[in-house]
Amino acid sequence: MNEKLKQELKNKIRIIPNFPKKGVLFQDVTSITDNSDLFKKVIRELSIYAKKNRVSKIAGIEARGFIFGAAVANQCNLPFIPIRKKDKLPGATYKQKYKLEYGEDEVQVHKDAANSKDRILIIDDLIATGGTAKAAAKLINKLKPKEIRFHFIIDLNNLGGFKKIRDEFEACSLIKSTG
Amino acid sequence: MNEKLKQELKNKIRIIPNFPKKGVLFQDVTSITDNSDLFKKVIRELSIYAKKNRVSKIAGIEARGFIFGAAVANQCNLPFIPIRKKDKLPGATYKQKYKLEYGEDEVQVHKDAANSKDRILIIDDLIATGGTAKAAAKLINKLKPKEIRFHFIIDLNNLGGFKKIRDEFEACSLIKSTG
Numbered sequence: 001m002n003e004k005l006k007q008e009l010k011n012k013i014r015i016i017p018n019f020p021k022k023g024v025l026f027q028d029v030t031s032i033t034d035n036s037d038l039f040k041k042v043i044r045e046l047s048i049y050a051k052k053n054r055v056s057k058i059a060g061i062e063a064r065g066f067i068f069g070a071a072v073a074n075q076c077n078l079p080f081i082p083i084r085k086k087d088k089l090p091g092a093t094y095k096q097k098y099k100l101e102y103g104e105d106e107v108q109v110h111k112d113a114a115n116s117k118d119r120i121l122i123i124d125d126l127i128a129t130g131g132t133a134k135a136a137a138k139l140i141n142k143l144k145p146k147e148i149r150f151h152f153i154i155d156l157n158n159l160g161g162f163k164k165i166r167d168e169f170e171a172c173s174l175i176k177s178t179g
Numbered sequence: 180m181n182e183k184l185k186q187e188l189k190n191k192i193r194i195i196p197n198f199p200k201k202g203v204l205f206q207d208v209t210s211i212t213d214n215s216d217l218f219k220k221v222i223r224e225l226s227i228y229a230k231k232n233r234v235s236k237i238a239g240i241e242a243r244g245f246i247f248g249a250a251v252a253n254q255c256n257l258p259f260i261p262i263r264k265k266d267k268l269p270g271a272t273y274k275q276k277y278k279l280e281y282g283e284d285e286v287q288v289h290k291d292a293a294n295s296k297d298r299i300l301i302i303d304d305l306i307a308t309g310g311t312a313k314a315a316a317k318l319i320n321k322l323k324p325k326e327i328r329f330h331f332i333i334d335l336n337n338l339g340g341f342k343k344i345r346d347e348f349e350a351c352s353l354i355k356s357t358g
Contacts, residue, residue: 064261
């Protein structure tokens with residue numbers, strides 16, 4: 001991992017306290033996309049990871065995962081699979097429900113988005129408790145790919161989600177931080 | 180405009196009838212992102228447009244506009260501005276409400292996302308009646324940029340949104356279709 005990029009991310013990602021609710025230190029990844037040079041470096045780093053691991057498709061989790069995932073897919077000349085919220089995809093879909101702090105949510109993917117030959121890299125900006133990432137893995141697993149791996153920009157490591165994902169999948173994050 | 184790409188898009192974009200509701204012919208842009216070669220060509224075409232028009236920032240409308248906008252921004256080495264739905268951006272925001280068929284919605288942008296020196300290209304996958312695009316323009320206008328222009332992939336030209344946008348802004352679409 002690129003130590004210089006890691007330090008630059010730690011210096012430049014703006015932290016906004018009490019968003020979206022009291023007690024949360026929100027890591028604002030628009031600090032990355034606002035800065036064309038930093039955005040380029042992050043996409044390059046994720047693309048190197050994708051190529052090194054012979055990934056065949058990039059998936060991104062709605063909505064911020066689309067920003068990073070689609071740019072990586074384009075840079076690597078790979079297809080991009082959107083993992084979407086409920087009722088957004090028009091074709092036949094697999095669905096996966098998951099629990100939120102209050103209530104539940106659902107992610108969906110097109111049934112023809114990938115097959116047993118694919119090695120899929122799921123990209124998201126941030127992993128906190130890992131509920132969405134775990135649901136995304138269960139969902140993508142329904143496509144029966146050869147491999148699933150994850151790459152995040154930020155691991156909020158005090159919330160433990162990254163460790164849980166790593167117990168089951170190959171997973172990387174560019175930086176660790178406190179959520 | 181690249182006539183060969185136009186024809187390829189017309190041939191390859193899957194149309195799903197009666198989604199999200201009866202009577203709509205939904206243009207499924209995952210037909211583009213599923214196909215790494217076609218995705219690459221679309222991003223290249225939008226990037227040529229951005230460079231030719233000396234755009235300084237790319238904005239994308241949540242959520243599908245993130246897929247195309249972020250890839251173009253990365254390819255052009257430009258910052259990416261996410262135009263987000265209500266309560267998603269953590270910093271100080273400008274807000275713009277707009278009417279839906281039933282009820283209303285809102286888009287937001289960070290107040291420090293751009294300034295009076297910027298020429299902003301707003302990217303979205305599709306323009307139908309133009310309600311969201313018009314709200315995005317009003318919103319981005321609050322940043323007082325030097326210029327706003329639009330690029331869509333698909334103009335559902337029987338719904339008239341593209342013409343309304345063109346009355347006020349420079350605007351392009353890769354293909355015209357029937358919604």
